[in-house]
Amino acid sequence: AQQYTIKFATLATDGTTWLNVMREFDAAVRKESGGRLGFKLYAGGVQGEDKDVMRKIRLGQLHSAGITGVGVGEISSKLRIHDAPFLFEGPEEVDFFLKTFENELSAEFTKNDFVNLGWAEVGFVYVLTNKPVRSVADMNGVKMWAWEGDPIAAAAFQSLGISPIPLSVTDVLTSLQTGLINGAYTSPLAAVALQWNTRVKYMLNVPLADASGAVVVSKKKFDTLPADLQEILLRNGRKYMGELTRKSRDENAAAIQTMRRNGVTVLEVADPKMLKEFAATGKKARQSLVGKLYDQDFLNRVEKAVADFRATQRSKK
Amino acid sequence: MRYVLAVDRGLAKAETVLLVIFLGTMVLLAFAQVVLRNVFGTGLVWGDTIVRHMVLWAGFVGGALAAFEGRHISIDALTKFLSRRVKHGTAAITHLFGTIVCYYLAVASWTFLTAEMEAGGEFVLGLPGWTAMAIIPAGYVMIMLHFGLKVIEHGWWTVRPPAEGGA
Amino acid sequence: MATWLIAAGFVLLALFGAPLFTIIGAAAMLAFTAQEIDASAVIVELYRIGSNPTLVAIPLFTFAGYMLAESKAPTRLVNLSRALFGWIPGGLGVVALVTCAVFTAFTGASGVTIVALGGLLYPILMNEKYGERFSLGLVTTSGSLGLLFPPSLPLILYAVIAKISVDQLFAAGIIPGIILVLALGAYSIRQGIAQRVPRTPFSWREVFVALRATAWEVPLPVLVIGGIYTGLFTATEAAAVTAFYVLVVEVFVYKDIKFFSDVPRVMRESMLLVGAILMIIGTAMGLTNYLVDEEVPMQLFEYTKTFIDSPVLFLVVLNVFLIVVGMMMDIFSAIIVVVPLIIPIANAYGINPVHLGIIFLANLEIGYLTPPVGLNLFISSLRFHTPVFTVVRSIIPFTIILLLALLVITYVPELSLFLVRAFGVQ
Numbered sequence A: 001a002q003q004y005t006i007k008f009a010t011l012a013t014d015g016t017t018w019l020n021v022m023r024e025f026d027a028a029v030r031k032e033s034g035g036r037l038g039f040k041l042y043a044g045g046v047q048g049e050d051k052d053v054m055r056k057i058r059l060g061q062l063h064s065a066g067i068t069g070v071g072v073g074e075i076s077s078k079l080r081i082h083d084a085p086f087l088f089e090g091p092e093e094v095d096f097f098l099k100t101f102e103n104e105l106s107a108e109f110t111k112n113d114f115v116n117l118g119w120a121e122v123g124f125v126y127v128l129t130n131k132p133v134r135s136v137a138d139m140n141g142v143k144m145w146a147w148e149g150d151p152i153a154a155a156a157f158q159s160l161g162i163s164p165i166p167l168s169v170t171d172v173l174t175s176l177q178t179g180l181i182n183g184a185y186t187s188p189l190a191a192v193a194l195q196w197n198t199r200v201k202y203m204l205n206v207p208l209a210d211a212s213g214a215v216v217v218s219k220k221k222f223d224t225l226p227a228d229l230q231e232i233l234l235r236n237g238r239k240y241m242g243e244l245t246r247k248s249r250d251e252n253a254a255a256i257q258t259m260r261r262n263g264v265t266v267l268e269v270a271d272p273k274m275l276k277e278f279a280a281t282g283k284k285a286r287q288s289l290v291g292k293l294y295d296q297d298f299l300n301r302v303e304k305a306v307a308d309f310r311a312t313q314r315s316k317k
Numbered sequence B: 001m002r003y004v005l006a007v008d009r010g011l012a013k014a015e016t017v018l019l020v021i022f023l024g025t026m027v028l029l030a031f032a033q034v035v036l037r038n039v040f041g042t043g044l045v046w047g048d049t050i051v052r053h054m055v056l057w058a059g060f061v062g063g064a065l066a067a068f069e070g071r072h073i074s075i076d077a078l079t080k081f082l083s084r085r086v087k088h089g090t091a092a093i094t095h096l097f098g099t100i101v102c103y104y105l106a107v108a109s110w111t112f113l114t115a116e117m118e119a120g121g122e123f124v125l126g127l128p129g130w131t132a133m134a135i136i137p138a139g140y141v142m143i144m145l146h147f148g149l150k151v152i153e154h155g156w157w158t159v160r161p162p163a164e165g166g167a
Numbered sequence C: 001m002a003t004w005l006i007a008a009g010f011v012l013l014a015l016f017g018a019p020l021f022t023i024i025g026a027a028a029m030l031a032f033t034a035q036e037i038d039a040s041a042v043i044v045e046l047y048r049i050g051s052n053p054t055l056v057a058i059p060l061f062t063f064a065g066y067m068l069a070e071s072k073a074p075t076r077l078v079n080l081s082r083a084l085f086g087w088i089p090g091g092l093g094v095v096a097l098v099t100c101a102v103f104t105a106f107t108g109a110s111g112v113t114i115v116a117l118g119g120l121l122y123p124i125l126m127n128e129k130y131g132e133r134f135s136l137g138l139v140t141t142s143g144s145l146g147l148l149f150p151p152s153l154p155l156i157l158y159a160v161i162a163k164i165s166v167d168q169l170f171a172a173g174i175i176p177g178i179i180l181v182l183a184l185g186a187y188s189i190r191q192g193i194a195q196r197v198p199r200t201p202f203s204w205r206e207v208f209v210a211l212r213a214t215a216w217e218v219p220l221p222v223l224v225i226g227g228i229y230t231g232l233f234t235a236t237e238a239a240a241v242t243a244f245y246v247l248v249v250e251v252f253v254y255k256d257i258k259f260f261s262d263v264p265r266v267m268r269e270s271m272l273l274v275g276a277i278l279m280i281i282g283t284a285m286g287l288t289n290y291l292v293d294e295e296v297p298m299q300l301f302e303y304t305k306t307f308i309d310s311p312v313l314f315l316v317v318l319n320v321f322l323i324v325v326g327m328m329m330d331i332f333s334a335i336i337v338v339v340p341l342i343i344p345i346a347n348a349y350g351i352n353p354v355h356l357g358i359i360f361l362a363n364l365e366i367g368y369l370t371p372p373v374g375l376n377l378f379i380s381s382l383r384f385h386t387p388v389f390t391v392v393r394s395i396i397p398f399t400i401i402l403l404l405a406l407l408v409i410t411y412v413p414e415l416s417l418f419l420v421r422a423f424g425v426q
């Protein structure tokens, strides 16, 4: 009989790749543990959003969750460097960062009574608008939505010189339609799922940030498991979350194509001067978050590692 | 008996003042957000968060006043057929039940609040997260007090039924 | 065994008038504790109120509605409707229906309509020889008519609990709401002809005078709807604009309400209702979360699936079920407790969630009029000093008409969904 049940909650809904992979993960764990260990899944946000779910985990009502940056930040704000504006230009850089700082990041989870079973990013986030935006200057006058209480979006848009309009996510679609806002940001996959792509004309093809995500389990629950089950959980977590990350990157790329097909113009920024401006804005925004989310030393080390990696990658080409 | 009623009313008066403050803040701040956006193209980042919490705050104080006035939503299908004295008796019992439940709700809220204090986190404008939630245990305590005083009142009238036409 | 005893105790306490929130709260805390989960799980759910942007509309619209009720707006509104519809046979009945519907949309179907407008209309109806039974039935029924019109409180609450967007639900309610008004309007006209009620001749002058008297209040619905669909503000912010606008107009323009002596009293009165609703919402969210935690909705669905295989049959069962719910519970508790349970099931049968909301609310609108707990029956009985039995008898023809209209609304989803698509708010 099943001795250990991990109660797990996520915002992802049934039928999505996210949940399908999670079910595969659960099946693998059940099989390898001989039925001793398994997840009880609460999908579609029935247990609430990240902050609610984290409260329930602290309370012991739930044990595990698939969370986005907000939830990751609840564990430790330092981890949110993953979501910092204009830090990464592509998935290779993200993978490099996670590998290089693996021990430091894991320690951050454990220190705060969590175990990270695997990173599973939401994906690169793009700015969607109803007027063409190809440069920092074009941002001027965009009525940009921002997720209220999201310090990263606030910092990013502040350094871009716009004061965003805080609205709840459910109000964004109608507000794009009515013109209350004419700009928003999210991952392509989410944009299509939320139908935002039907209400915007342009997508700026410079990623604003890479939105993080992870599957975590409370250390309290993890410690009740015998060593062999812990190993099964960690190994499969890594395996399936890696698979999920690959799949979601493919799906995000496909979602951009869907948006194109449905009439969204994807704006490329070819001018290196313009790209440099975006990079400079990002640097400023990341700096403004020092002391709020992470310390100066950590930011310096991450920025340097990513810059070195980018240089070696370019020299290879 | 007179003191019980006086305490009950005094508490209700203080709650009315709080209510006016909370609802007033809600109306002005929420309206200001619309004006700021449409006229000045900006908004207060912390504005909506405060307004949403004012719902919670006004709701709990309103709930306390509803307890004072006996206006909480109830089914109450049987008491219509009872004599006045028995009615006071059942009211004493239902209010005693309410007092006990609110005590446990207050305890649960306190547990929630202390967990939040340990977890840290910010509300807005540098205020710690638990400040936004403090109304929950406080609110249940206020309701508990009103219910408790009503137990004494109805208990009194059950033992000493007033003359018809009285309270 | 112990569980059943406790449940029976709760039912008994409820029937003797214990506040519902104490019963729901006790049940939720006991249920979690039995699962060895700390009772503060209830509070974690309750605290989600503080992160719900749509809920903000509830206190703001309620306050605005109470301000209107307290001012002379009801009289001005009746005068205008009379000038517009008084010439129709049975016109006064139509006047009552239309004014009550508009008013209920703003006061949130809280019974205020019966107290404020019913008290005004009932003597006029009686004067003009509509007969006691018809008059009483009309004002009682009108008390909940209009809760499908924006920005009514039940619409907002439903959107909150069902996690659908308010502006979609606002658009969806308009046509079904009009259908209910038309159906009862037709009955009223028929009654007016049958009882040979005298008519008032139509006069442009009177329309103009009445319109000028209420010139500051008439634009309110346009302001609300127009503001939302032109992007001036969101549906929730519309509540703030309405509250502020009504405050200024009634205090400083019409001077019906005194700022220092009346406004705090109206604030208190309106927040009493909001507090009462919120206490139930809070604990009911906790109880619902327990059901979710135990996967009850899923089991309920599995069970339903075994004997209902078509959406049509499901809708029939749903209608019957909701009317029973409406008989037992008030509308706010019903939304909070029942909606989370039926949504996953209705989804599986392919019922559009917005249409489901309209079906649900139209059903509960009738629930206001069904004994033993039809709230408006009691309010009417209190307000007009009439035994509840007399009130119940008076509303029978009205209830039958509403039930027929309900069937139309239920089985023709297009009536609810047409405007949603037309406004492009899907």
Ligand code: NA
Pocket: C103, C104, C107, C108, C109, C110, C111, C112, C113, C114, C143, C144
């Ligand atoms: Na009403």
Ligand code: NA
Pocket: C325, C326, C327, C328, C329, C330, C331, C367, C368, C369, C370, C373, C374, C375
């Ligand atoms: Na009812």
